[in-house]
Amino acid sequence: MEAHAAVLDVLKAELQRERDLPLPWYDVLLHLSEAPGHRLRMQQLAARLVITQGGITRLVDRMQAAGLVQRASCESDGRGAYAVLAAEGQAVLRDAAPVHLRGVEEHFLAHLTPQEVEMLRVAMGRVRQANSGRAAMEGVRG
Amino acid sequence: MEAHAAVLDVLKAELQRERDLPLPWYDVLLHLSEAPGHRLRMQQLAARLVITQGGITRLVDRMQAAGLVQRASCESDGRGAYAVLAAEGQAVLRDAAPVHLRGVEEHFLAHLTPQEVEMLRVAMGRVRQANSGRAAMEGVRG
DNA sequence: TAAGATTGACTTGTCAATCTTT
DNA sequence: AAAGATTGACAAGTCAATCTTA
Numbered sequence: 001m002e003a004h005a006a007v008l009d010v011l012k013a014e015l016q017r018e019r020d021l022p023l024p025w026y027d028v029l030l031h032l033s034e035a036p037g038h039r040l041r042m043q044q045l046a047a048r049l050v051i052t053q054g055g056i057t058r059l060v061d062r063m064q065a066a067g068l069v070q071r072a073s074c075e076s077d078g079r080g081a082y083a084v085l086a087a088e089g090q091a092v093l094r095d096a097a098p099v100h101l102r103g104v105e106e107h108f109l110a111h112l113t114p115q116e117v118e119m120l121r122v123a124m125g126r127v128r129q130a131n132s133g134r135a136a137m138e139g140v141r142g
Numbered sequence: 143m144e145a146h147a148a149v150l151d152v153l154k155a156e157l158q159r160e161r162d163l164p165l166p167w168y169d170v171l172l173h174l175s176e177a178p179g180h181r182l183r184m185q186q187l188a189a190r191l192v193i194t195q196g197g198i199t200r201l202v203d204r205m206q207a208a209g210l211v212q213r214a215s216c217e218s219d220g221r222g223a224y225a226v227l228a229a230e231g232q233a234v235l236r237d238a239a240p241v242h243l244r245g246v247e248e249h250f251l252a253h254l255t256p257q258e259v260e261m262l263r264v265a266m267g268r269v270r271q272a273n274s275g276r277a278a279m280e281g282v283r284g
Numbered sequence: 285t286a287a288g289a290t291t292g293a294c295t296t297g298t299c300a301a302t303c304t305t306t
Numbered sequence: 307a308a309a310g311a312t313t314g315a316c317a318a319g320t321c322a323a324t325c326t327t328a
Contacts, residue, residue: 003270004146005192010273024318042289050147055319057290062318079288079327111272116265123258128145130253131152166296184311197297199312204296221305221310 007108014103019096024049025063026100029085029093032069038085039072045083047132068092149250156245161238166191167205168242171227171235174211180227181214187225189274210234 012023031048032038040048046056060083063069068089074080085093109117154165173190174180182190188198202225205211210231216222227235251259 001146002190002192003266003273004143006270006273009192022318043287048144050144050151052320053289054291054321058318061290074288077288077328081289107273108269111269112265116261119258119261120265123254123262124145127250127253128148131145131148131249164296185309194298195311196299196313200296203312216310219306219310223311 010107011100011103014107015096015100018099019092021092021096024051024059025068026093026096028059028063028083029068029089029096032083032085033090033093038090039082041074042081042083063089152249153242153245156249157238157242160241161234163234163238166201167210168235168238170201170205170225171210171231171238174225174227175232175235180232181224183216184223184225205231 008023015021015023015026027049028045031045032040035044042056042060043053045060046053049056049059051059060069060071064071068086070084070086072082072084074082112120150165157163157165157168169191170187173187174182177186184198184202185195187202188195191198191201193201202211202213206213210228212226212228214224214226216224254262
């Protein structure tokens with residue numbers, strides 16, 4: 001827990017200082033850029049960032065106001081909405097990615113052996129899988 | 143990152159639901175109970191929780207209002223203040239610990255082999271050490 | 285009736301300024 | 307002058323209620 005918090009604080013401060021970009025914004029841009037059509041449903045995005053529905057609405061609000069993403073309605077489901085990567089968002093991501101990737105390398109990966117990295121990848125994937133979506137199920141036990 | 147967020151959300155929700163206790167409060171109680179004299183300077187506590195000075199002041203404020211901790215002045219340094227574990231806080235910790243420990247076992251450790259756990263412990267200790275206190279140093283590079 | 289998204293009220297933490305003591 | 311703690315103003319998320327569409 002402490003390692004996670006410490007690394008994140010460093011990466012967050014670095015991205016903020018060198019590119020004036022909050023880490024959650026980077027995360028949104030990255031996920032959108034990897035998605036087909038550079039777009040994701042609000043729910044999908046919320047799940048990937050592990051935040052709530054209300055949270056993703058407000059986050060996308062701010063990024064839309066800054067011109068980094070746009071909203072688009074969903075043809076197949078009138079209730080749904082897409083968050084779409086804007087051109088400006090793509091540019092910002094391209095600009096920030098090297099900084100962040102170097103940060104991850106320098107402040108995290110550099111302290112681990114390749115074996116540790118691989119084990120971490122596999123083990124954490126297992127943990128993530130087992131716990132995804134569990135917080136939502138209030139009274140459920142098991 | 144996603145594994146961390148997912149596990150934490152589950153543990154947080156569990157502790158809140160079954161013992162009506164926020165996870166940061168548990169963390170404070172735990173650190174105080176392990177400290178000599180059941181007390182820690184505000185700074186020490188902030189460092190362990192990886193939050194800011196202002197943040198720890200407010201957190202201790204709330205827990206003091208709830209009767210779980212007390213404040214005490216420091217004899218050796220008139221500027222300093224201690225957060226001290228109160229009797230009620232000790233009771234709350236005793237009551238909540240089994241729930242949380244079972245949660246950690248069930249939602250985290252159960253998905254890892256003993257080898258993975260040990261490697262994680264060592265590797266993350268290294269990462270934590272390398273990154274502790276780095277976020278505070280604004281312009282420093284290296 | 286339920287699901288997806290949004291909004292209002294609120295909680296909790298951050299940052300920068302301030303106060304006290306060293 | 308600097309360090310430890312606190313405070314005011316603010317940022318960003320949560321929860322529960324609401325609106326629209328399925």
